[in-house]
Amino acid sequence: MVKNILKAKAKRSMKTKSKLTGSSMRAKQITINDIAHLASVSKKTVSRVINEIPTVNVEIRDRVNEIIKKTGFRPNPQARGLAFRKSFLIAMIYDNPNATFIVGMQAGILEALRGSGFELLVHQCERRSPRFVPDVREFVERLQPHGVILLPPISENPVLIQMLHEVGCPHVSVAAARIESAMHRVVSSDRDACAEVALHLTELGHKRIAIIAGPQGHRSATERLRGFTDALQNRGLLMPPELIAQGLYTFESGIQAAEKLLSVYPPPTAIFATNDEMAAGVYQVAHRLGIEIPLQLSVIGYDDNPIASRLWPPLTTIRLPIPLMARLATTPLISSGNAHLQQDVALVTPNLVVRHSTAPPSSKRSRNIRA
Amino acid sequence: MVKNILKAKAKRSMKTKSKLTGSSMRAKQITINDIAHLASVSKKTVSRVINEIPTVNVEIRDRVNEIIKKTGFRPNPQARGLAFRKSFLIAMIYDNPNATFIVGMQAGILEALRGSGFELLVHQCERRSPRFVPDVREFVERLQPHGVILLPPISENPVLIQMLHEVGCPHVSVAAARIESAMHRVVSSDRDACAEVALHLTELGHKRIAIIAGPQGHRSATERLRGFTDALQNRGLLMPPELIAQGLYTFESGIQAAEKLLSVYPPPTAIFATNDEMAAGVYQVAHRLGIEIPLQLSVIGYDDNPIASRLWPPLTTIRLPIPLMARLATTPLISSGNAHLQQDVALVTPNLVVRHSTAPPSSKRSRNIRA
DNA sequence: ATGCCAAAAGACACCGGTGTCTTTTGGCAT
DNA sequence: ATGCCAAAAGACACCGGTGTCTTTTGGCAT
Structure with missing residues (x-):
């Protein structure tokens, strides 16, 4: 039978x-x-x-x-989800041009999810769109994920986070600063990392150091700028305003900023670009102007994007512990019981990766640069 | 009441x-x-x-x-899915180090999915693991996605595709060749693109041209090599075996291949690296050896990875129409009716992006290279 | 043999939707 | 007024699981 x-x-x-x-x-x-x-x-x-x-x-x-x-x-996952009143879905929401970061976080989250019965949904959005928050809301309400992971910079958006609270969707903000309103956060101490950059450059003997800051409104931008300038100040170096350039974390903005910084007199002997894309822009301008890195100009980036090690000379930069950040972001969302309802903060430290784009300042460089 | x-x-x-x-x-x-x-x-x-x-x-x-x-x-999506006997989930399955490609495809798929009611699940796997196919099978059986999109190179794996047929999971292979066994395919004519590269180099006057091929077993590798050598042959140029180097699509393998190629005598006046990572390796070696690009050596890459435009000089390369490929891959999976059950092939043409890494061969270069 | 009780298994309702068949509604011809 | 019929709405079962309460099982003390 x-x-x-x-x-x-x-x-x-x-x-x-x-x-x-x-x-x-x-x-x-x-x-x-x-x-x-x-x-x-x-x-x-x-x-x-x-x-x-x-x-x-x-x-x-x-x-x-x-x-x-x-x-x-x-x-059947649908039937299971329905009966359990649980979707077994985690969503990663992002609006970020940095493919390496996204794929890195994605890999780390998938790794952390392995064997847990949860799966990863991805959702890309446009933070500049007027429908940004409503669109994400629609997504969250429709899918009812068990939790969402917000990547920077949207992880810093208070309106978005408020909306997630309203619809009762657990979330974690991955950001360079403690986003107070967020339920859970994974914060990288960009400030400390940038202090390390300042230390590295001053120890090499640099006195005239420029920085290319990130776009306004990005917490990572303010943190990196602050960490760097504070550290310089602690070592008795004041940053003259003409050596602080505004960038947008893009290659092109790096080029523009570098052109501006390298035309001030006396020029800086080192430039800290607050991400690798902009550092690549500095390289581009240096090449055009015949400025030799690191002999005539030291450059430091941020991210340890693959570009960093492909450039010539290989770029000294800061590396985020992306796999760790991904794991820390995932855990509170899938932990059993009500543990996931308790707010928590995980702190993570980026590291300086010294390659070949920094050297002591050379006395002959001001001559060459005029050429 | x-x-x-x-x-x-x-x-x-x-x-x-x-x-x-x-x-x-x-x-x-x-x-x-x-x-x-x-x-x-x-x-x-x-x-x-x-x-x-x-x-x-x-x-x-x-x-x-x-x-x-x-x-x-x-x-409730679970209830809906259960009643409709449909998961409303599309999965992108990949094992690929190229973050730009992954994020690009992901963005394109999400765009194509917008408003359709379907969502995107991502699944990263390890094609070298002995549990590769069983793991993907477990994923597909557990999630029962409405369809899956396979990115290269796993899109070419016949065992994987056979398994998907067995479990009855609709799938599309995105690859550089017509994968016969696959249900749907999006194929980029890498062969034609590489013929274009050959044309570009020969028109510049190059006669001694080297190629760094991709890893064995990758269809894109064989297609690119074939397209290039065939086109050269059509123009009367035979590729001597010592100018064909084996690479692995990695930066390091590009370095090794470039070292080998630049040590043959007479050296090539142009190198076609079959992806940008390896082209970056060629740049690195050229820098170390003091070979000037493009004056002494022309270089062409493949992918139009962001690296390509960040290198100095900006790299001439081939660009895949990724948004189009993503859309073509998505459509057959979510089209209504039984249309999605008909096998189909979508062809797509990559384009040569000419930047500044190619120039006519210079007579003085063989002198300089010996230095 | 009987009663008691914890362990194991089952009955039944339910999660929140859709499919299919039946019933209701109301306009129109007779 | 009555019958007919298409359009609209509802009843009921079902998708494939889990939660809760009840029943069965079988070992042990009496």
Whole structure:
């Protein structure tokens, strides 16, 4: 009798197949009821086996497990989600041009999710669009993910975070600063990292140091600028305003900023570009002007984008511990119980990666630069 | 009476909230039954309104829609999926170090998915792992996505594709060649693009041209090598074996290949690196050896990775129409009806982007290189 | 043999939607 | 007034799981 059920199912499946394009048709799904019939137990007992509830007779457990394995049964995720009132979905929401960062975070989140039963949904948005927050809201309400991870810079947006609170969606902000309103945060101490940059340059003997800051409104931009200038000040170096250029974290803005900075007199002997894209812009301008890095100009970037090590000379930069950040961002969202409801902050330290774009300032450089 | 139901619900919601951490608790979900009560119609009628079934009285339709809007009701995706026997999930599966390509495809797929009701799941895998295919199988069986998009090089794996057929999962292969076994394919004519590269170099007057090929087993590698050598042959140029180097699409392998190629005598006047990472390796070696690009050596890459335009001089390369490829990959999976069951092939043409890394060969270069 | 009780298993309702079949509604010809 | 019929709406089962409460099982003390 049990066998007949399976046969009937197989037949139906065949019929469906032949009606359509054959091999490409999805086979009839095996359900918990089929397993229950085959094992001659109730579906509830199968459910217990699936969820590893201990109050199941070992013999029955083994029998059910064997049938599950033999039939290749997988619980339907929709049904499971519906019954559990839980979506088993984590979403990563971003609006960020830095592909390396996105893919790195994505890989790390997937790694942290492995075996947890959760899956990763991605959602790209446009923070400059007037429909930015409503669009994300629509996404969150429609998908009802179990939690969302916000990448910078949208992770800093108070309106977005407020909306997530309103719709009751757990979230974690990955940012360069403690975003107070966010439920959970992973914060990288960009400020400390930039102090390290200042230290490195002053120890090499640089006195006239320029910085290309990030776009206004980005917390990472203010943190990096602040960390750098404060550290210089602690060492008795004041940053003259003409050596502070405004950038947009883009290659082109790096070029413009570099052109501006290298035309002041006396020119800086070192430039700290607050991301690698802008540092690449500095390289470009230096090449055009015939300025040799690091002999005539030291350059430091931020991110350890692949570009950094491809440039010539390889760029000294700051590396974010992306896999760690990804793990820290994921954990509070999938931790069991109500632990995930407690606010938490995880701090993470970026590291200086010294390559070949920095050297002591050379006395001959002011001559050469005029050429 | 209708109002009482709502009030009761609100009360229950409040109670739940106060028991837990308050604001961070997810609010009680509004369901189709609530809407039905409020509108004094059956849930089936609400269902009809949601799904825009035309056989609904306009007055009722408007009334229901207004209540939906006012309450902010969203159909539960799990319930919807369960009832429709459809997951509304598309998965992008990849194992690829090229972050730009991944994020680009991802953005394009998300764009194509916008408004369709489908969402994007991402899954990274390791094609070298012995558990590669079983792992993907587990993923596909567990999530039961409506379709999957395979990025190269796993898009070429016949065992993987066979498995997807077995479990009945619709899929599209994005690759540099027509993968016969795949259900749908988006193929870029890398061969033609590389012929264009050959044309460009020969027209500049190069006769001694080297190539750094991609890793064995990658279809893109064989296609690019073939397209290039065939085109040279058509112009009467035979590629001597010592000018064909084996690379792995990595920066380091580009360095090694360049070292080898630049040590043969007479050295090549141009190197076609079959991706930008390897081209960056060529730049690195050229810098170390004091070889000037493009005066003494022309270099061409492939991908139009951001690196290409950041290098100095900016690298001439091939650009894949990634947004188009993403759209073409997405459409067959979400098209309605059984249209998506018909195999299809979409062809796409990459373009040569000429920048500043190529120039006519210079007679003085063989002198300089010996230095 | 009987009663008691904890462990194991099952019955049944439910999660929140859709499909299918039936019933209601109301305009029109007779 | 009555019958007919298409359009509109509803009843009910179902998708495939889990939660809760009840029933069954079987070992042990009496």
